[in-house]
Amino acid sequence: MTKKHEHLRALKGVDLTVVRGEVLGLLGENGAGKSTLLSILGGWDTADSGTMMLAGEPYAPSNPDEALACGVGSIRQKFSVDPTLTVAQTIFRSTFHAQKSEQEQNERAAELLSEAGLKISPSSLMGDLVRAEQALIEVVRLVAEETQLVLMDEVAATFNDYEIFQFHEMTRRLVSEGRSVIYITHRLDEIRSLADRAVILEDGIISHEIVPGHMSAEDIAFKMFRREVSMHQQPSDFVEETPRLTIENLNGAQGFLKNVNFTLARGEVLGLTGLRRSGINEIASALVGVDETAEFGALRINGEDVTISSPEDAVSYGIGYLSDNDDELGLANERSIAKTLMDSAGITKDEGAGFLHEVSALREVAEQIRKLHIKTTNIQGEVGKLSGGDQQKVALARWISSDCDILILNHPTRGIDVSAKVEIYKMLKDLTAEGVSILLIGSDMSELMGLCNRIAVMKDGEIVAIQEHRDATEDTLMEAAIGDSII
Numbered sequence: 001m002t003k004k005h006e007h008l009r010a011l012k013g014v015d016l017t018v019v020r021g022e023v024l025g026l027l028g029e030n031g032a033g034k035s036t037l038l039s040i041l042g043g044w045d046t047a048d049s050g051t052m053m054l055a056g057e058p059y060a061p062s063n064p065d066e067a068l069a070c071g072v073g074s075i076r077q078k079f080s081v082d083p084t085l086t087v088a089q090t091i092f093r094s095t096f097h098a099q100k101s102e103q104e105q106n107e108r109a110a111e112l113l114s115e116a117g118l119k120i121s122p123s124s125l126m127g128d129l130v131r132a133e134q135a136l137i138e139v140v141r142l143v144a145e146e147t148q149l150v151l152m153d154e155v156a157a158t159f160n161d162y163e164i165f166q167f168h169e170m171t172r173r174l175v176s177e178g179r180s181v182i183y184i185t186h187r188l189d190e191i192r193s194l195a196d197r198a199v200i201l202e203d204g205i206i207s208h209e210i211v212p213g214h215m216s217a218e219d220i221a222f223k224m225f226r227r228e229v230s231m232h233q234q235p236s237d238f239v240e241e242t243p244r245l246t247i248e249n250l251n252g253a254q255g256f257l258k259n260v261n262f263t264l265a266r267g268e269v270l271g272l273t274g275l276r277r278s279g280i281n282e283i284a285s286a287l288v289g290v291d292e293t294a295e296f297g298a299l300r301i302n303g304e305d306v307t308i309s310s311p312e313d314a315v316s317y318g319i320g321y322l323s324d325n326d327d328e329l330g331l332a333n334e335r336s337i338a339k340t341l342m343d344s345a346g347i348t349k350d351e352g353a354g355f356l357h358e359v360s361a362l363r364e365v366a367e368q369i370r371k372l373h374i375k376t377t378n379i380q381g382e383v384g385k386l387s388g389g390d391q392q393k394v395a396l397a398r399w400i401s402s403d404c405d406i407l408i409l410n411h412p413t414r415g416i417d418v419s420a421k422v423e424i425y426k427m428l429k430d431l432t433a434e435g436v437s438i439l440l441i442g443s444d445m446s447e448l449m450g451l452c453n454r455i456a457v458m459k460d461g462e463i464v465a466i467q468e469h470r471d472a473t474e475d476t477l478m479e480a481a482i483g484d485s486i487i
């Protein structure tokens, strides 16, 4: 199979076989062509040349509905759900059950949900579910649609360990029933525990086929990047004690956040983690002035009381926020990569030296693109045409090069390949060495352990533990996050 996007040869002759009852991992660095390949398999795009056979029959879907009619369904990287539909309506939306009464749909959905081991009500609104639950419902939908080949593109990028466990359980059930799954992820622990087999896509060509369960993450990374990638990170030494940000008795999110207290020191990375609906995202909304119900006993920056009523206010106080929601990344799809990276207007407090001078600014942009391995042949090209992981790098790079003293980064490395992640860890450490303070909201415990000086764990809208790096392990963090809940 071959495919060009404009002048870029995204797929240069891919040969691939998927057998019944297997999870096939699809690995490769950002921009390698993985999403392009799945888009063609799922009928979202068409190949320039090549043929596909499905169960021995020629297969060439011209749209996703045709693919679904042939038994091929996808959950895409940026899947969206209709928040106004119920769970049952979502599950049956393209099946004959959609014509049945609400009660019948709810009953049948309850059976499917129970077979999948999910405790979600069929009448819940999709908009009330968290992202991981929405993804699980999407899988149930594919089961209801009798999909035989399921394509999953980076669906679990922001899931916590428990959500990944649940998602993998469901995926294994799909294959044990004879379906096949093609699974894209950048989390090598995920691929090692889930995939029976994996292929590595390298610059539009399949370069390796591996059995990931038999290999270490380091060995897989070596095959992917043809060099060693250091997987084990340690946070920088941190000595500064002066609080830069002080939060006292924060209540918000319509009463959900309760008496939250913490400080963030100069040069510190404070992790913030928790299971679903723990309150970690709500803290970010309160801090950047989006949550109108937020009330602070005290909110101090460098010891001074401040009031923040909007993200612009936050920036004026030197607080930058990288959301984990694609729509809130602040990227305009049609803008050029260079302009997006250069124009930190509204982000930089002081549009000083480097950024005023176009030539040195462009040089800086080129350097960022090189360091982060952003795959593009044209820095004047549109941001929206970069691969998903490369767009995330651009969004993050803008904040890294801003003048903000405090960065709130929500799942900053989601969708980014392991090699570029290591570069990003270095950049974040350099920032903290310069005195920048980082509140790192995340679900990947090993990443938090590798970067954070302290990690705060939330549960039910409260901070239930703040663990020093030297005392914390992935297990102690998970125990605090779970508490006495029965999951």
Ligand SMILES: Nc1ncnc2c1ncn2[C@@H]1O[C@H](COP(=O)(O)OP(=O)(O)OP(=O)(O)O)[C@@H](O)[C@H]1O
Binding pocket: 005, 006, 008, 010, 028, 029, 030, 031, 032, 033, 034, 035, 036, 037, 375, 376, 385, 386, 387, 388, 389, 390, 415
């Ligand atoms: N619509 C488009 N127009 C132009 N170029 C595109 C378009 N879509 C993708 N590309 C380019 O094709 C290449 C492959 O992109 P693709 O999204 O398939 O990569 P990927 O392996 O899925 O990356 P990631 O891991 O970041 O999701 C990239 O260089 C990307 O910039």
